Amino acid sequence: MKGMHGIIFSYEKKTGLRELIEHRVHGSIPFAGDYRVVDFMLSNMVNAGITDVGVIMHGKCQSLLDHLGTGKSWDLSRRNGGLTLLPAFAYAENRDGAGQFRGKMEALGCVVDYLEHIRQDYVVLCDSDLVINLPLQDVLQSHMETGADITAVCTSALGDGSDTYFELDETGRVTDTIYNIHTPEGHRCLNIFVMSKALLLNLVEDCMAHNQYSFRRCVLQERGGELHINGWVWDGYAARINTIETYYQRSMEMLRPELRAELFDPSRPIFGKENDAPSSYIDPTGECVNSLIADGCDIRGTVRNCVLFRGVQVEPGADVEGCILLKGTVVKKGAIVRNVITDKYVTIRENSTLMGGENYPLVIARGTKV
Amino acid sequence: MKKECVAMLLAGGQGSRLYVLTGDMAKPAVPFGGKFRIIDFPLSNCTNSGIDTVGVLTQYRPLELNSYIGNDQPWELDRANGGVHILPPYQSATGASWYKGTANAIYQNIGFVDMYDPEYVAVLSGDHIYKMDYSDMLRCHKETGAACTISVMEVPWSEASRFGIMAVDEQDRITEFAEKPKEPKSNLASMGIYIFTWKKLRQYLIEDEANPDSANDFGKNIIPAMLSNGENMVAYRFEGYWKDVGTLDSLWDANMDMLMPGSGLNLLDKSWPIYGRTPVCPPTLIGPKADVGNSAVAKGCTIFGEVKNSVMSTGATVGKGATVSYSVVMPGAVIEDGATVAYAIVGENCHIGAGASVGAGPETVTNPNQWGITVLGPDTLVKPGEKVAPKTMLDKGHNREVKA
Numbered sequence: 001m002k003g004m005h006g007i008i009f010s011y012e013k014k015t016g017l018r019e020l021i022e023h024r025v026h027g028s029i030p031f032a033g034d035y036r037v038v039d040f041m042l043s044n045m046v047n048a049g050i051t052d053v054g055v056i057m058h059g060k061c062q063s064l065l066d067h068l069g070t071g072k073s074w075d076l077s078r079r080n081g082g083l084t085l086l087p088a089f090a091y092a093e094n095r096d097g098a099g100q101f102r103g104k105m106e107a108l109g110c111v112v113d114y115l116e117h118i119r120q121d122y123v124v125l126c127d128s129d130l131v132i133n134l135p136l137q138d139v140l141q142s143h144m145e146t147g148a149d150i151t152a153v154c155t156s157a158l159g160d161g162s163d164t165y166f167e168l169d170e171t172g173r174v175t176d177t178i179y180n181i182h183t184p185e186g187h188r189c190l191n192i193f194v195m196s197k198a199l200l201l202n203l204v205e206d207c208m209a210h211n212q213y214s215f216r217r218c219v220l221q222e223r224g225g226e227l228h229i230n231g232w233v234w235d236g237y238a239a240r241i242n243t244i245e246t247y248y249q250r251s252m253e254m255l256r257p258e259l260r261a262e263l264f265d266p267s268r269p270i271f272g273k274e275n276d277a278p279s280s281y282i283d284p285t286g287e288c289v290n291s292l293i294a295d296g297c298d299i300r301g302t303v304r305n306c307v308l309f310r311g312v313q314v315e316p317g318a319d320v321e322g323c324i325l326l327k328g329t330v331v332k333k334g335a336i337v338r339n340v341i342t343d344k345y346v347t348i349r350e351n352s353t354l355m356g357g358e359n360y361p362l363v364i365a366r367g368t369k370v
Numbered sequence: 371m372k373k374e375c376v377a378m379l380l381a382g383g384q385g386s387r388l389y390v391l392t393g394d395m396a397k398p399a400v401p402f403g404g405k406f407r408i409i410d411f412p413l414s415n416c417t418n419s420g421i422d423t424v425g426v427l428t429q430y431r432p433l434e435l436n437s438y439i440g441n442d443q444p445w446e447l448d449r450a451n452g453g454v455h456i457l458p459p460y461q462s463a464t465g466a467s468w469y470k471g472t473a474n475a476i477y478q479n480i481g482f483v484d485m486y487d488p489e490y491v492a493v494l495s496g497d498h499i500y501k502m503d504y505s506d507m508l509r510c511h512k513e514t515g516a517a518c519t520i521s522v523m524e525v526p527w528s529e530a531s532r533f534g535i536m537a538v539d540e541q542d543r544i545t546e547f548a549e550k551p552k553e554p555k556s557n558l559a560s561m562g563i564y565i566f567t568w569k570k571l572r573q574y575l576i577e578d579e580a581n582p583d584s585a586n587d588f589g590k591n592i593i594p595a596m597l598s599n600g601e602n603m604v605a606y607r608f609e610g611y612w613k614d615v616g617t618l619d620s621l622w623d624a625n626m627d628m629l630m631p632g633s634g635l636n637l638l639d640k641s642w643p644i645y646g647r648t649p650v651c652p653p654t655l656i657g658p659k660a661d662v663g664n665s666a667v668a669k670g671c672t673i674f675g676e677v678k679n680s681v682m683s684t685g686a687t688v689g690k691g692a693t694v695s696y697s698v699v700m701p702g703a704v705i706e707d708g709a710t711v712a713y714a715i716v717g718e719n720c721h722i723g724a725g726a727s728v729g730a731g732p733e734t735v736t737n738p739n740q741w742g743i744t745v746l747g748p749d750t751l752v753k754p755g756e757k758v759a760p761k762t763m764l765d766k767g768h769n770r771e772v773k774a
Contacts, residue, residue: 033653034669072443257655257672264652274444274648278637279404279668279681281629282656290658295405295669298638308653 004140005052005120005197006045007108010038010128011101012059016243019343019365025057027128028064029241030326030344032254032263033294033307035272036067037241038128039074041192043270045124046074048136052081054114055128056107059100061087073273081119086111103214105207112204115197123200125215126192131239131250133263133270134192139232143194146172148230150199152220153192155234162242164189164216166231174229177220187231189220190238237262248341248361251307251324254292277310285316301331318348322358340364371451373486375508375565377421378479379412380472381496382429387617390747390765391717395434397616398496401700401718403628403637404668404683407438408615410646411501412494413445413454418642419504421492423452425482427475429459429468438647445645457482471586477575483568491571493564493588499624499635500561500612501642507565507606516604517570518596520544521563523608533559534589536605544603547593558605561612564588570601611635622715622743625681625698629664637666649684649701659690668701675705689724697729706754713760714744722746723754730760 010027020029027038038055045053053076057064070076071083101107104125108115115123122140134153143151152174154166165186167176178186193215203219212218220229237259239250253259264270277296282288286302293299296311301318309327314320318331322339325331329342332350339356343366348354352370356362364370385397392400398409409426416424424447428435435456442454457479459468469475476483476493483491490511492504502521511519522536530551537546537555546555574592578584584591596603611634615621627633651670656662661676670685675692682688686699689707697714705711706724714729722728729744742761749766752758756769 035652254652255655257657260652260655266651269650270652271650272648276444276643276645278406278644279666279683280654281637281665282662282667283664284662288656288662289660291656292653293656293667294653296638 003120004045004048004050004122004124004136004194005118006041006050006054007123007125008038008041008053008055008128009104009107009125010055010057010061010064011107013100015129016245017241017247018244019363020244020247020341021060023060023343023366024063025059025061025128026241027055027057028061028067029129029247030309031131031241031247031251033292033309035270036064037131038064038067039270039272040131040133041126041128042074042076044132044134044136044268046076046271047268048140050124050136051076051078052084052119054084054086054111056086056111058087058107067273069273074271084114086114101213103216103218105204105215105218106213108200108204109208109213112201112208115201115204118197121197122194123197124192124194125200129241130190130192131241131263132190132234132237133265133268134234134236134238135268136192139192139194142232143230146230147228148173149195149227150219150229151194151232152229153190153234154187154231155190155238156187157235157238158184159188159240160184163240164191164220168231168233172231172233174220174224174231177216177224179216187233190234190240244341244361244363245359248324248339252305252322254307255290255305260292275310284314286319301333322356322361324361343367346370371486373423373452373488375421375490375492375504376483376486376488376568377412377416377424377492377494377504378476378483379409379416379424379426379494379496380475381409381426381435382469382475383497384430385497385616388621389618390745390750390763391618391621391715392431393747393765394431395748396428396430396432396496399435399438400615400621401683402499402615402621403625404666404681405649406644406646408499409435409438409496410445410644411499412496413439413447414642414644414646415500415502415504416494417445417447417645419502419508421504422447422449423486423488424454425457425479426454426496427457427469427479429475432456432458440647444647452486455482471584471591472588473575473578473584473592474586476571477579477586480572480575483572488568491566491568493566495562495614497614497616498562498612499615500608501610501635501639501644502563502608502612503642504565507563507608510604510606511565511567514541514543514604515602517567517601518593519565519604519606520593521561521608522558522605523561523612524557525559527554527557530554530557530559534562536560538605542605542607544597544605547597549589558607560589561608562589562614563608565606570596618715618743618745622698626679626696628666628681629679651685654682657690660688675707683718696731700748709752714746716746717748717750719748720746720750720752722752723756725754726752726756726758728752728758729762732760735760 076083164179280297288303291306294310300316301314304321315333328345334351381398385392654671657674668684674690675688683701691708702719708725710727747765
């Protein structure tokens with residue numbers, strides 16, 4: 001069958017996301033007022049005509065399972081194909097990584113039965129911590145035209161040392177893959193890879209036979225010479241959410257109208273989960289400016305430069321600035337809050353003062369009353 | 371499979387008193403309160419009351435309504451047994467006819483109701499804004515052993531002559547029904563919400579159909595016929611918010627009520643949720659110089675100007691320096707920089723050019739009779755700088771050629 005199959009990796013990894021990752025894997029981190037990070041890649045896949053998607057997860061995946069459900073919100077609740085949830089507990093005996101997948105190849109090796117039943121000729125692999133609106137069909141088109149074994153999406157916008165970087169030759173072929181470098185250079189890998197199903201199965205079998213678990217080391221680096229790996233450069237918006245600082249910065253970027261318009265391009269809509277919240281009510285005692293507001297909020301205090309998720313209440317006289325308030329946060333009367341990220345259902349008591357730093361926001365764990 | 375109670379939702383009316391707003395869509399599909407459409411209220415009431423089988427009787431311009439209801443999933447009415455059924459008029463071996471009246475619409479669908487063999491049938495209107503527990507009304511219907519229970523509410527005596535008025539005895543049994551009486555005998559107004567014992571209603575529908583002089587209407591024919599036959603008919607007193615939004619003024623009023631504490635229509639009420647389709651769009655962006663007060667704002671809006679005492683529906687845009695006050699802005703409408711909108715209903719996907727002015731407050735006219743809400747039908751184009759006077763009504767044919 002022609003077409004592409006989607007595989008999303010969403011398992012526990014060491015990240016700098018602190019309290020936000022306590023109850024969830026990175027795919028289900030709430031972002032931009034109304035989404036989970038995984039919504040972006042899922043929507044990219046759906047918008048590219050992908051009908052079958054597998055999500056490999058492991059660890060604290062309850063919130064992700066709950067979010068994805070049957071896949072109906074993304075039109076992936078299908079009789080044939082659709083969304084397949086691949087939690088790791090069924091495959092535990094295959095792993096020796098002390099409760100964590102050590103890498104993508106190990107994760108794929110655990111679901112090899114699933115991979116064998118993929119109906120499509122091509123597969124796209126991606127992480128779930130990327131906020132991007134990417135025309136994946138163009139990547140597949142380029143993959144078929146160049147005849148590459150693997151097409152890897154990358155960007156010329158540099159990130160930090162923890163990212164992977166490619167050296168590309170003039171034809172776009174990857175000549176070297178490096179990481180853990182002090183000064184980033186080259187093209188930053190966005191961890192989106194397109195290849196044929198046949199090659200994927202070969203690689204998984206070969207890696208499992210040699211106890212190799214890392215896609216980056218064992219495929220991109222060690223097999224980089226024999227495989228034709230092509231870089232597909234995307235210079236649109238792409239944000240990897242891997243630390244509290246990037247989470248905060250990237251969230252605040254959504255207040256820029258041009259970025260919001262690019263990421264939420266109506267011709268390639270980002271689908272989130274449906275909800276039953278009514279419209280928000282806004283009647284601030286001070287002002288409500290430069291903010292992103294989801295449904296069902298009740299805003300009666302002052303709100304500046306904030307991202308408010310669904311059902312947030314800001315009581316009269318409260319003053320909130322530079323904050324990201326997740327679903328169901330309540331800011332009581334007279335509270336003053338600066339540069340704070342509150343997880344779901346946090347209550348900030350009357351007349352209390354909470355201050356974070358602009359480059360080091362304070363994070364309040366889910367359900368806390370402070 | 372047998373159901374205790376089936377709801378029949380009358381959604382076929384053109385809503386001619388909503389004029390330009392219902393040029394292309396049925397009244398129940400008209401947006402309400404930012405995120406909802408009018409029909410979300412009766413449908414959500416059904417779900418919240420435990421009624422899982424609803425027939426929606428459509429006739430006038432059903433496209434928008436049909437596509438909105440779709441597979442009934444937002445209201446959790448996507449059932450294997452029951453669920454929402456759209457019931458348009460149909461052709462049969464003996465001919466075809468439109469729904470002649472509200473009673474005829476149910477008569478033509480006796481087959482649908484019989485399929486579920488219910489004890490009771492609730493007949494609801496698709497153009498009322500209210501939150502009501504039909505299961506409580508049904509309990510009252512069963513306890514009193516009534517053939518028909520009619521939901522009523524007390525209205526001010528001064529307004530009673532605008533409604534269908536029920537006179538009742540001390541047990542709230544209906545003794546008399548008068549449509550818009552000059553000298554009302556009571557102040558209990560019918561809300562157009564009925565529960566019938568199906569066997570009785572079925573028989574009256576068949577008799578009514580056989581009468582060539584009948585208008586085939588519940589209020590005009592069925593209810594008077596049942597009363598004159600001495601059937602046990604009971605008034606069920608409803609206390610709470612209810613509004614027939616069949617006119618432009620009442621539609622505007624009901625939207626404004628949502629912004630008024632104490633009106634009884636609480637936007638953020640969680641005890642009796644109203645379900646609707648969740649639009650696919652990002653949260654609302656409120657710009658650095660925006661000024662929003664006492665307003666309901668749905669998802670997907672972009673607000674750079676001033677919005678006061680207004681309802682902003684999904685995906686509406688207000689440009690820099692534009693002001694919107696006491697208005698209902700429907701989904702996707704664009705109000706460009708510097709435009710002014712006051713006391714207006716702005717239909718879906720309208721485009722109001724920069725610096726234009728639409729509507730004005732009652733204080734701006736000398737003769738109060740010349741003042742009224744300004745209404746722009748869906749897709750209306752207002753040119754930059756154009757002035758649209760209060761009480762004006764425009765549709766998509768304004769400023770451009772439109773095929774009929």
